[in-house]
Amino acid sequence: MTKWPDDDVILYDGVCVFCSRWVRFVATRDVERRFRFTAIQSAYGTRLAQTFGIDPHDPDTNAVVHGGTAWLKSDAALTVLSLLPGWRWVRMLFAVPKPLRDAVYSLVARNRYRIFGKYEECFVPDAEMRARVIE
Template sequence: MNGVKHIILFDGVCNLCNGAVQYVIKRDKEGIFKFASLQSEAGKNFLSKSGLPEDHLKSFVYINDDKVYTKSDAALKVAGKLSFPTKLLSVFMIVPRFIRNFFMT
C-alpha cells in the first residue's frame, strides 16, 4: 500500500461506529485521519490490499504506514494520535490484547 497513512475503516451501518468516527473527527485537531466505510469500494479495496477479507465488516480497522491494526489495537493507536485527554487512553496498550479485545466484542 506504499505508505498509506491514517486511514480508518469502520462499519458504515453501525450507529456506534458512526458515533466513534464523529468523536475522532472532533478531536483530530491536525486533520490527519481519512475515513472509509468497510462496505464502500474504497473500504473493500483497503481490506483486500491489507490482506483482510472484503467481508471483514465487524471490526474497526486502522491503517498507517502499511501496518494494519484491528479491534482494540486500532482504537488505542488512533486515541494516541488525538488531542489531550483522549491520547491518554493509549496507555492501555500495556493491557494484554486478549483482555482489551474482550471489551470490544
C-alpha cells in the same frame, strides 16, 4: 506484515450507528485533520478490508492504517485515540494484555447492531467531513 500506501485512514462499518459515531468523535477531535475515513462498503474500503483479511460483508473490526501498517480491533481504537490531542493517556492501556482488550472489543463488535442500531444505508457525513472521506 502487509503494508498499505495511504496513511492515517480509518476503515469503519458505514451502516453501524456506533461505528459512525466513532468516526464523528474522531473527526471532531482531530484538529490537525490527520485522519481520513472510508466505509467498508465503499470500493476503496472493501479493497482495504480484503487486503487485511477483514470480511467486508461481515466485518468484525474497524481498522486504522498508521505508519503504513493496519492496526485492528483494540489496537486500532487505542492507536487512533492516542494520536488525538488530550487522549495520549490511553497509551497506557496498551499495557493491558491484547487478548483481554480484544475480547472486550469483540464482545462490543458482535453486538453493535443490537445495542446501537444499524442504518439502512451508509452514514453520509456533512460537507466538511466529506472532504476527508475516501470512497
